[in-house]
Amino acid sequence: MTPSNFCSLDQLRPGEIAWVTHVDGTDDLSQRLGDLGLQRGVEIELLGRAPWGDPLRLRVGNWRLGLRRQEAARIHLQKTSIH
Amino acid sequence: MIPLVAKAFPAPLKPITLALVGNPNVGKTTLFNSLSGLRQHTANYPGVTVEIKKASVLHKGVPIDLLDLPGAYSLAARSPDELIPTQILLGLHCVECRPDVVVAVVDATNLERNLYLVHQVLEVDLPLIICLTMVDMAEAAGATIRCDLLAERMGCPVVWVHPVKGVGIDILLDTILGYQKTPKPKPMDWPLALVKETEQVKTLCKKETPDFMIRRALFDTDGEAAKDLILEKPLLASALAKARKGLADSGFLLPQAESIQRYEDIRKRLVGVQELPKAGVSWTDRLDAWLTHPVSGTLFFLLAMFLVFESVFLLATPIMNWLSAIHEMLGDWVLTTLPEGPFTDLLAHGIIQGVGGVLVFLPQICILFTLLAILEDTGYMARAAFLVDHLMARCGLSGKSFIPLLSSLACAVPGILSTRVIEDRRDRLATILVAPLMSCSARLPVYTLVVAACFAPELGHSPWLGGVMLFAMYMLGLILAPLVALVLKRTLLHGPAPLFVLELPRYQIPNWKSVLHKVMDAGWSFVGRAGSTILAAMVLIWALLYFPTNDLKGGSYPKRVNLLKQEGKGEEALHWQAIWREQSYLGIAGKAMEPVFRPLGWDWRLSVAAIASFPAREVVVGTLAQLYAQEEEEDNIVKALQATDSPLTPAAGLSLMVFFALCCQCVSTLVVIGRETNSWFWPLFTFTYMTILAYAGAWVAFQLGTWIWG
Numbered sequence: 001m002t003p004s005n006f007c008s009l010d011q012l013r014p015g016e017i018a019w020v021t022h023v024d025g026t027d028d029l030s031q032r033l034g035d036l037g038l039q040r041g042v043e044i045e046l047l048g049r050a051p052w053g054d055p056l057r058l059r060v061g062n063w064r065l066g067l068r069r070q071e072a073a074r075i076h077l078q079k080t081s082i083h
Numbered sequence: 084m085i086p087l088v089a090k091a092f093p094a095p096l097k098p099i100t101l102a103l104v105g106n107p108n109v110g111k112t113t114l115f116n117s118l119s120g121l122r123q124h125t126a127n128y129p130g131v132t133v134e135i136k137k138a139s140v141l142h143k144g145v146p147i148d149l150l151d152l153p154g155a156y157s158l159a160a161r162s163p164d165e166l167i168p169t170q171i172l173l174g175l176h177c178v179e180c181r182p183d184v185v186v187a188v189v190d191a192t193n194l195e196r197n198l199y200l201v202h203q204v205l206e207v208d209l210p211l212i213i214c215l216t217m218v219d220m221a222e223a224a225g226a227t228i229r230c231d232l233l234a235e236r237m238g239c240p241v242v243w244v245h246p247v248k249g250v251g252i253d254i255l256l257d258t259i260l261g262y263q264k265t266p267k268p269k270p271m272d273w274p275l276a277l278v279k280e281t282e283q284v285k286t287l288c289k290k291e292t293p294d295f296m297i298r299r300a301l302f303d304t305d306g307e308a309a310k311d312l313i314l315e316k317p318l319l320a321s322a323l324a325k326a327r328k329g330l331a332d333s334g335f336l337l338p339q340a341e342s343i344q345r346y347e348d349i350r351k352r353l354v355g356v357q358e359l360p361k362a363g364v365s366w367t368d369r370l371d372a373w374l375t376h377p378v379s380g381t382l383f384f385l386l387a388m389f390l391v392f393e394s395v396f397l398l399a400t401p402i403m404n405w406l407s408a409i410h411e412m413l414g415d416w417v418l419t420t421l422p423e424g425p426f427t428d429l430l431a432h433g434i435i436q437g438v439g440g441v442l443v444f445l446p447q448i449c450i451l452f453t454l455l456a457i458l459e460d461t462g463y464m465a466r467a468a469f470l471v472d473h474l475m476a477r478c479g480l481s482g483k484s485f486i487p488l489l490s491s492l493a494c495a496v497p498g499i500l501s502t503r504v505i506e507d508r509r510d511r512l513a514t515i516l517v518a519p520l521m522s523c524s525a526r527l528p529v530y531t532l533v534v535a536a537c538f539a540p541e542l543g544h545s546p547w548l549g550g551v552m553l554f555a556m557y558m559l560g561l562i563l564a565p566l567v568a569l570v571l572k573r574t575l576l577h578g579p580a581p582l583f584v585l586e587l588p589r590y591q592i593p594n595w596k597s598v599l600h601k602v603m604d605a606g607w608s609f610v611g612r613a614g615s616t617i618l619a620a621m622v623l624i625w626a627l628l629y630f631p632t633n634d635l636k637g638g639s640y641p642k643r644v645n646l647l648k649q650e651g652k653g654e655e656a657l658h659w660q661a662i663w664r665e666q667s668y669l670g671i672a673g674k675a676m677e678p679v680f681r682p683l684g685w686d687w688r689l690s691v692a693a694i695a696s697f698p699a700r701e702v703v704v705g706t707l708a709q710l711y712a713q714e715e716e717e718d719n720i721v722k723a724l725q726a727t728d729s730p731l732t733p734a735a736g737l738s739l740m741v742f743f744a745l746c747c748q749c750v751s752t753l754v755v756i757g758r759e760t761n762s763w764f765w766p767l768f769t770f771t772y773m774t775i776l777a778y779a780g781a782w783v784a785f786q787l788g789t790w791i792w793g
Contacts, residue, residue: 034342035157051377066585
């Protein structure tokens with residue numbers, strides 16, 4: 001069985017690259033993520049995790065950020081390029 | 084005659100007001116510093132905790148007023164603090180007038196995300212200048228940026244600077260002078276549905292309300308812009324909801340629609356502007372693989388924190404001892420040279436002591452901030468916050484609260500000052516409010532005194548007991564601070580969890596100018612702004628311990644004590660000094676309070692000492708010395724505590740230690756909390772909750788001690 005092409009950001013494995021399909025939620029948290037450019041089509045790579053597996057260290061486009069798993073779970077990805 | 088005078092003194096030019104905006108970590112503060120030098124000051128506004136740096140400079144004879152707006156990724160505002168930049172840019176702020184021109188600082192290595200904020204600023208209808216930073220880094224990574232094309236697409240001049248080296252600053256300043264000739268910025272065309280709904284809402288608003296403010300009120304559901312407008316016109320609440328529904332029906336789904344449309348527009352504008360290299364593994368990534376690794380990263384983090392903490396202790400202690408030696412010498416000199424009287428005593432024990440009490444914190448503040456500024460400028464601070472975030476999240480805080488709390492183990496004052504890196508208001512407040520619970524270095528003299536007097540091996544205790552007691556006192560703060568933070572975040576500071584977005588900037592070599600700036604800033608905000616209040620409090624306490632000076636028969640205590648001293652009867656002088664303190668206003672208050680402290684196992688001396696040590700905990704040792712009529716040396720006080728008719732029992736000693744571990748007997752901390760929160764409520768709150776906690780803890784400790792030691 002081939003692994004699913006779709007997953008949420010907290011399920012990504014270190015070194016894996018994927019593209020955002022959509023972000024869950026209509027609260028200001030999803031607005032903030034959108035302001036940062038975390039939206040459909042953006043390329044994300046999981047670079048690593050902090051102790052206890054949280055937060056995640058990510059590459060978004062060409063910048064690096066730390067994001068908690070709880071928030072990462074709202075970001076849905078697909079592992080083949082959208083473009 | 085008149086024209087001649089006018090020629091000699093030309094009318095002063097109206098200054099150009101300039102606002103700096105930009106994302107965090109793009110070198111905005113460095114640019115502000117290199118534009119303004121050291122001539123800057125901070126502005127506080129009622130009801131908010133943000134500070135805005137201001138400075139005035141002269142370029143080619145034209146005065147320019149600079150305004151450094153807080154770094155942000157977007158103008159969306161969920162708190163009054165976040166609305167301030169929008170209010171200033173639109174000319175709606177209560178204090179600041181509208182700037183003439185905006186300079187947007189943009190990191191060239193990350194154009195797309197940086198231009199998001201710029202894209203919003205295009206709509207505030209002010210002349211705009213884009214100032215690119217880190218162009219050298221972008222080029223080193225293989226990127227090329229066509230500034231002329233970017234300028235054309237955005238409709239504003241683009242200049243590039245290297246704020247650390249000072250390259251491009253003059254060109255930027257020249258562009259600022261010519262702001263009136265710059266082309267008009269080109270904001271994006273919003274979909275017709277949005278334009279219509281905005282018009283609809285506008286009919287209900289005050290006439291002068293800018294479109295941008297209305298769009299913000301529409302975009303930010305439950306945001307501050309909407310609250311602000313609804314406050315003026317309550318009718319707007321339903322109108323905004325209706326407009327949002329109308330937008331949703333036409334496919335403009337908030338809250339994401341704004342960012343989706345803006346980024347789409349930005350990407351269109353950037354076509355051909357930048358040639359991006361293929362994202363490779365940078366050396367920041369390689370370093371991060373080690374420094375954020377669960378094992379090697381944690382080890383390095385512990386080592387770094389240990390080194391920071393040790394250097395503050397090791398480097399600051401000799402300077403602090405030296406400072407206290409100087410102010411003691413100065414006090415003695417004043418007492419021996421000037422004629423005796425209340426004025427001399429005020430000078431020696433009130434003012435000199437008070438100034439000393441302020442200055443004694445400076446070495447710690449400067450050393451800690453030098454190290455923290457270096458850690459921050461290298462980019463490591465973000466990694467440290469990343470590593471401990473999960474731990475801090477359990478008590479409702481974020482990784483950014485860790486360093487301020489750790490610093491508070493040395494001293495709560497620099498700890499509280501260093502909470503400025505925490506953007507979320509509630510997180511910052513919670514951190515400030517629990518920072519004084521950490522056992523600071525000023526508690527150590529109290530602990531060692533009590534341990535020596537009650538738990539020494541000579542008294543038949545285990546030789547381990549002293550160390551265990553000390554450890555327990557430190558643990559008390561380390562355990563209670565997160566717990567109190569959790570309670571605060573669940574009650575008083577309750578609210579939606581802030582989004583934890585931690586940008587991990589590139590590692591870079593720190594710039595000494597920027598480090599120096601941060602250190603001076605921290606030092607100055609303590610000495611310059613808190614110093615005077617601390618001094619006033621010290622003088623007040625002095626007066627309460629000094630007056631009244633006459634006994635019931637009208638004899639003067641100071642005269643008697645002085646006379647005895649001159650006659651060489653030191654012991655008798657100390658005896659009278661003790662009686663004098665006992666009948667001072669503070670002594671009377673302490674005696675009156677004795678019943679309150681009796682459940683803690685304290686006699687009146689301990690009660691007076693605890694009350695008199697309100698300005699600073701370490702004063703308790705000196706006050707006890709005075710009350711027990713001893714010279715101020717630990718050995719003597721220990722002996723006195725053991726030998727008096729009612730010696731300090733281990734149970735009472737333990738309760739005294741616990742009380743001091745948990746109370747907030749420190750005027751400096753309270754004043755700094757007041758300054759940083761811009762309110763008097765929070766210092767009062769901190770003092771109250773900590774005193775209640777200290778009393779309860781001391782009571783429990785006394786019961787426990789009585790049970791163990793009888």
